[in-house]
Amino acid sequence: MNSLTEKLLAGDKRAIGRAISVVEDGHGDAAGLLKEIFPQTGRALVVGITGAPGAGKSTLVDRLAHYYRDKNERVGIIAVDPSSPFTGGALLGDRIRMQSMATDPGIFIRSMASRGHLGGLARASVDAVAILDAAGYNKVIIETVGVGQDEIDIVKTADVTVVVLVPGMGDAVQAMKAGIMEIGDIFAINKADRDGVLRTERELEMLLSISSQPDGWTPPIIKTVATEDGGTDALAASIADYEKFIDSRGDQMDSRRVKIAEHRIVELLRDRLVKLAVGERVSEAELSEMARSVADRSRDPYSVVEEIIGRLGISP
Amino acid sequence: MNSLTEKLLAGDKRAIGRAISVVEDGHGDAAGLLKEIFPQTGRALVVGITGAPGAGKSTLVDRLAHYYRDKNERVGIIAVDPSSPFTGGALLGDRIRMQSMATDPGIFIRSMASRGHLGGLARASVDAVAILDAAGYNKVIIETVGVGQDEIDIVKTADVTVVVLVPGMGDAVQAMKAGIMEIGDIFAINKADRDGVLRTERELEMLLSISSQPDGWTPPIIKTVATEDGGTDALAASIADYEKFIDSRGDQMDSRRVKIAEHRIVELLRDRLVKLAVGERVSEAELSEMARSVADRSRDPYSVVEEIIGRLGISP
Numbered sequence: 001m002n003s004l005t006e007k008l009l010a011g012d013k014r015a016i017g018r019a020i021s022v023v024e025d026g027h028g029d030a031a032g033l034l035k036e037i038f039p040q041t042g043r044a045l046v047v048g049i050t051g052a053p054g055a056g057k058s059t060l061v062d063r064l065a066h067y068y069r070d071k072n073e074r075v076g077i078i079a080v081d082p083s084s085p086f087t088g089g090a091l092l093g094d095r096i097r098m099q100s101m102a103t104d105p106g107i108f109i110r111s112m113a114s115r116g117h118l119g120g121l122a123r124a125s126v127d128a129v130a131i132l133d134a135a136g137y138n139k140v141i142i143e144t145v146g147v148g149q150d151e152i153d154i155v156k157t158a159d160v161t162v163v164v165l166v167p168g169m170g171d172a173v174q175a176m177k178a179g180i181m182e183i184g185d186i187f188a189i190n191k192a193d194r195d196g197v198l199r200t201e202r203e204l205e206m207l208l209s210i211s212s213q214p215d216g217w218t219p220p221i222i223k224t225v226a227t228e229d230g231g232t233d234a235l236a237a238s239i240a241d242y243e244k245f246i247d248s249r250g251d252q253m254d255s256r257r258v259k260i261a262e263h264r265i266v267e268l269l270r271d272r273l274v275k276l277a278v279g280e281r282v283s284e285a286e287l288s289e290m291a292r293s294v295a296d297r298s299r300d301p302y303s304v305v306e307e308i309i310g311r312l313g314i315s316p
Numbered sequence: 317m318n319s320l321t322e323k324l325l326a327g328d329k330r331a332i333g334r335a336i337s338v339v340e341d342g343h344g345d346a347a348g349l350l351k352e353i354f355p356q357t358g359r360a361l362v363v364g365i366t367g368a369p370g371a372g373k374s375t376l377v378d379r380l381a382h383y384y385r386d387k388n389e390r391v392g393i394i395a396v397d398p399s400s401p402f403t404g405g406a407l408l409g410d411r412i413r414m415q416s417m418a419t420d421p422g423i424f425i426r427s428m429a430s431r432g433h434l435g436g437l438a439r440a441s442v443d444a445v446a447i448l449d450a451a452g453y454n455k456v457i458i459e460t461v462g463v464g465q466d467e468i469d470i471v472k473t474a475d476v477t478v479v480v481l482v483p484g485m486g487d488a489v490q491a492m493k494a495g496i497m498e499i500g501d502i503f504a505i506n507k508a509d510r511d512g513v514l515r516t517e518r519e520l521e522m523l524l525s526i527s528s529q530p531d532g533w534t535p536p537i538i539k540t541v542a543t544e545d546g547g548t549d550a551l552a553a554s555i556a557d558y559e560k561f562i563d564s565r566g567d568q569m570d571s572r573r574v575k576i577a578e579h580r581i582v583e584l585l586r587d588r589l590v591k592l593a594v595g596e597r598v599s600e601a602e603l604s605e606m607a608r609s610v611a612d613r614s615r616d617p618y619s620v621v622e623e624i625i626g627r628l629g630i631s632p
Binding site for chain 2: 031034035038039042052053054254257258259260261262264265266268269270272273274276277278287288290291292294295296297300301302303304305306308309312313314
């Protein structure tokens with residue numbers, strides 16, 4: 001076993017950070033590392049937290065993390081930030097909080113952002129969760145900034161998903177349109193000290209009553225005021241309830257795990273295939289040259305892709 | 317030339333609809349079709365519209381479409397909706413509007429949603445824009461529901477991108493965090509009859525003043541009240557200004573087009589490679605079986621992916 005793997009399994013924070021960088025960059029032997037740690041995964045409860053920007057997710061995650069720390073649990077947090085698309089730079093809102101929590105050995109926080117045109121953020125964040133799981137963090141929280149398809153893909157790999165809404169703006173209806181209603185095992189209405197909380201709650205109850213709940217779980221609605229630590233206990237209690245529910249329904253939950261595994265295989269595959277093509281068979285410079293010919297319309301992109309696939313040695 | 321291609325180039329709405337279905341499903345000869353129409357593309361002005369759910373983008377797009385129709389332009393609209401992730405069903409907010417506009421021969425509206433685990437929405441929506449462009453729609457509007465990475469990837473392929481904000485909630489700051497500040501060529505503050513519009517405007521001006529504008533364009537801020545058709549003219553005028561700016565700065569815009577082309581090649585490649593693997597080399601049933609073995613932890617996903625890559629005949 002690789003010494004990085006050994007150290008991370010022993011809970012060494014620096015090794016964990018380096019291992020996450022390995023899976024994030026795709027450099028080094030990411031696959032080897034992940035194969036080695038795989039048998040040590042599957043122990044953590046993975047909590048996904050999503051919702052529109054501005055819903056106060058970061059604060060809620062901090063409250064939940066503190067709640068778990070008070071109970072002596074080890075907490076890992078992955079905050080997934082979309083990158084600023086053209087420069088590749090990430091605007092992280094949680095730098096300050098990272099500093100304030102960094103001294104606690106029972107907590108590990110990492111922000112992850114999309115890097116450049118080859119994608120792979122969904123795959124990398126799921127790998128990072130596996131690393132924290134293997135390193136002994138028994139609660140791993142994965143938090144997203146926005147509510148796009150990418151973010152939905154990420155949180156739906158969690159064991160339990162909390163969708164965070166805020167009062168007003170027809171937020172529940174918007175959540176439904178954005179496709180996050182169905183992935184919520186628990187709903188939190190944050191900023192519940194604001195006007196309109198009852199309306200949002202009723203709207204949400206109505207929407208939940210018309211959606212199908214094939215697994216027999218009725219998603220609870222928890223009101224929180226994260227800035228004042230209101231409702232954190234209730235949220236944690238709901239998460240624990242859902243965990244018990246999962247345990248009691250082994251078979252049905254298995255089918256969810258199979259779906260998650262399938263999704264993960266496809267993500268990994270997508271990522272590996274593109275990296276085999278661009279970087280190994282086609283250099284970045286060649287790719288730019290190809291892009292130039294498409295931009296000036298001397299070639300069409302479909303023929304270019306066929307050429308790249310041909311270089312991989314597979315017939316298109 | 318295929319008769320479907322001929323009909324769509326002649327502007328036959330039914331053929332256009334079928335062609336979009338072909339690129340959406342990936343069935344039939346999507347690549348052949350797209351190669352045939354490619355020489356006829358690059359004429360339309362492609363306008364990307366993005367912003368948080370609830371910002372009123374759909375209404376704003378409708379107003380803009382009517383504005384262009386009054387000027388006798390032909391308008392194509394692609395509304396990109398993330399799907400409800402587990403069932404694959406899409407919740408479309410624009411069914412009603414589709415009906416009310418459907419009788420106008422100078423307008424074509426289509427909603428597109430992500431379909432299942434193999435992805436490809438970004439690629440398919442860009443292909444749909446190409447189809448509308450080739451079919452003679454000289455203004456093509458591509459509108460997204462949310463603000464995730466996927467949506468950013470889609471709108472950044474547009475010639476001009478409008479980011480829609482609403483007053484209050486620190487929306488400008490949230491937009492920045494969500495990575496959409498840098499892709500905005502024009503900002504619209506919609507629902508500008510609400511309280512807080514000046515604050516949002518000032519916040520936005522401040523954020524814009526600290527971001528770099530390497531191309532020499534200062535993104536204008538337009539106040540709109542889409543429900544009452546307020547500000548539509550000003551928005552259209554800004555879009556026209558930006559179009560003139562693009563024309564006046566040939567070289568610099570070329571580098572943007574090369575980036576877009578590169579992005580498109582990678583998206584196409586990703587999509588084609590995954591579909592070559594799953595479906596052709598590995599059946600859906602086999603994939604489920606593999607997922608089951610990962611879910612029960614008898615195999616790790618990395619070895620599974622190596623096996624699939626091996627079956628494609630390429631060494632991992």
